[in-house]
Amino acid sequence: xxxxxxxxxxxxxxxxxxxxxxxxxxxxxxxxxxxxxxxxxxxxxxxxxxxxxxxxxxxxxxxxxxxxxxxxxxxxxxxxxxxxxxxxxxxxxxxxxxxxxxxxxxxxxxxxxxxxxxxxxxxxxxxxxxxxxxxxxxxxxxxxxxxxxxxxxxxxxxxxxxxxxxxxxxxxxxxxxxxxxxxxxxxxxxxxxxxxxxxxxxxxxxxxxxxxxxxxxxxxxxxxxxxxxxxxxxxxxxxxxxxxxxxxx
Amino acid sequence: xxxxxxxxxxxxxxxxxxxxxxxxxxxxxxxxxxxxxxxxxxxxxxxxxxxxxxxxxxxxxxxxxxxxxxxxxxxxxxxxxxxxxxxxxxxxxxxxxxxxxxxxxxxxxxxxxxxxxxxxxxxxxxxxxxxxxxxxxxxxxxxxxxxxxxxxxxxxxxxxxxxxxxxxxxxxxxxxxxxxxxxxxxxxxxxxxxxxxxxxxxxxxxxxxxxxxxxxxxxxxxx
Numbered sequence: 001x002x003x004x005x006x007x008x009x010x011x012x013x014x015x016x017x018x019x020x021x022x023x024x025x026x027x028x029x030x031x032x033x034x035x036x037x038x039x040x041x042x043x044x045x046x047x048x049x050x051x052x053x054x055x056x057x058x059x060x061x062x063x064x065x066x067x068x069x070x071x072x073x074x075x076x077x078x079x080x081x082x083x084x085x086x087x088x089x090x091x092x093x094x095x096x097x098x099x100x101x102x103x104x105x106x107x108x109x110x111x112x113x114x115x116x117x118x119x120x121x122x123x124x125x126x127x128x129x130x131x132x133x134x135x136x137x138x139x140x141x142x143x144x145x146x147x148x149x150x151x152x153x154x155x156x157x158x159x160x161x162x163x164x165x166x167x168x169x170x171x172x173x174x175x176x177x178x179x180x181x182x183x184x185x186x187x188x189x190x191x192x193x194x195x196x197x198x199x200x201x202x203x204x205x206x207x208x209x210x211x212x213x214x215x216x217x218x219x220x221x222x223x224x225x226x227x228x229x230x231x232x233x234x235x236x237x238x239x240x241x242x243x244x245x246x247x248x249x
Numbered sequence: 250x251x252x253x254x255x256x257x258x259x260x261x262x263x264x265x266x267x268x269x270x271x272x273x274x275x276x277x278x279x280x281x282x283x284x285x286x287x288x289x290x291x292x293x294x295x296x297x298x299x300x301x302x303x304x305x306x307x308x309x310x311x312x313x314x315x316x317x318x319x320x321x322x323x324x325x326x327x328x329x330x331x332x333x334x335x336x337x338x339x340x341x342x343x344x345x346x347x348x349x350x351x352x353x354x355x356x357x358x359x360x361x362x363x364x365x366x367x368x369x370x371x372x373x374x375x376x377x378x379x380x381x382x383x384x385x386x387x388x389x390x391x392x393x394x395x396x397x398x399x400x401x402x403x404x405x406x407x408x409x410x411x412x413x414x415x416x417x418x419x420x421x422x423x424x425x426x427x428x429x430x431x432x433x434x435x436x437x438x439x440x441x442x443x444x445x446x447x448x449x450x451x452x453x454x455x456x457x458x459x460x461x462x463x464x465x466x467x468x469x470x471x472x
Contacts, residue, residue: 048258048259052254052258055313055314055316056317058316237253238253
């Protein structure tokens with residue numbers, strides 16, 4: 001009997017090798033309406049979560065930033081303006097459809113001078129050691145097959161003193177809010193997905209993957225195991241989302 | 250209790266949007282702000298346990314709830330002290346005498362206050378872009394007339410109120426009366442000083458004459 005490694009795909013257990021392809025299929029399906037769906041699902045609050053991430057990142061003029069799972073480029077667009085002409089922002093995403101949507105959107109905004117677009121797997125980042133001042137991953141880590149490997153890879157590409165910021169759905173601190181959030185995620189969210197993007201299953205997967213993602217303390221411990229120091233997190237909207245920060249010594 | 254970052258960021262994002270829209274109506278202020286490019290002002294409201302940062306950029310103002318870098322000027326104090334400074338006519342002197350504590354370079358902060366005090370919004374031009382030149386001009390004209398009328402009514406009300414307090418009700422003396430009263434007191438003060446000086450002089454003269462007067466000679470009585 002072969003001992004095959006498995007991982008979660010929403011509430012299902014699937015072969016580790018198969019998860020990337022299945023996640024890719026979900027994002028190919030939602031890429032075109034990703035921004036609209038994000039606004040609808042979060043009532044626009046995802047923009048505030050991302051704004052806070054940019055504030056905490058402390059990115060300055062002339063720095064190099066890697067935005068992993070950058071999707072449609074919300075963070076990369078802001079970073080591109082902050083780092084200005086002397087800096088550089090790399091928008092990386094494993095999914096070709098998402099990357100294409102992001103690249104088109106940023107180019108339409110006239111942002112291209114200090115931006116690079118790279119199709120890359122977070123577990124095997126194709127960049128030299130110590131090459132970025134800041135690495136961000138917003139709503140992407142939960143889709144990665146091996147999260148520990150991805151965190152180690154991010155640690156490797158960061159310069160000493162560089163910051164990693166992980167913005168991700170987390171565990172609400174209040175039990176009542178948690179129940180309301182569950183009811184919304186499993187009943188309302190897939191229906192919105194069906195209505196707007198014509199894809200109920202993909203949005204059910206998104207809700208399930210959020211529940212399977214490690215909680216605040218667990219993720220902090222994972223970051224510490226990957227080598228990050230001074231790890232801390234900020235709960236936002238009652239803990240529905242948490243922003244984790246770690247420094248490479 | 251710390252405010253949820255989402256709420257804080259939402260409030261700051263809304264305020265930032267409103268401020269930058271207002272700044273866009275006054276290009277001169279925008280130009281003046283460029284000289285403070287990249288300066289960061291930290292504002293801490295001690296009784297609310299709230300801190301925010303104002304970053305000046307050539308494109309406008311950025312309001313942040315979190316900032317780890319070097320701050321140009323740091324201000325802290327209770328909300329009451331901020332409100333006193335904001336509503337005061339002479340902001341610079343109120344700032345110095347208030348409960349607010351300043352740390353760092355205060356010159357850029359005073360410059361920022363001067364720039365914002367000179368803010369002169371061109372609402373008419375902004376409205377013209379939305380509703381057209383003629384309606385915007387008519388609205389602007391009406392607003393200016395109403396503003397002038399309001400100012401005249403306010404001045405007349407204050408004048409009549411002053412007259413009533415001083416003349417009709419005799420509740421308080423008028424400014425001229427008070428000034429005359431102070432002048433009289435001053436004159437009395439000076440006169441009293443003079444009299445005191447004259448008395449001192451006379452006392453000194455009497456004392457010196459008594460000292461010079463020879464003692465009475467009693468030798469004739471012995472013969």
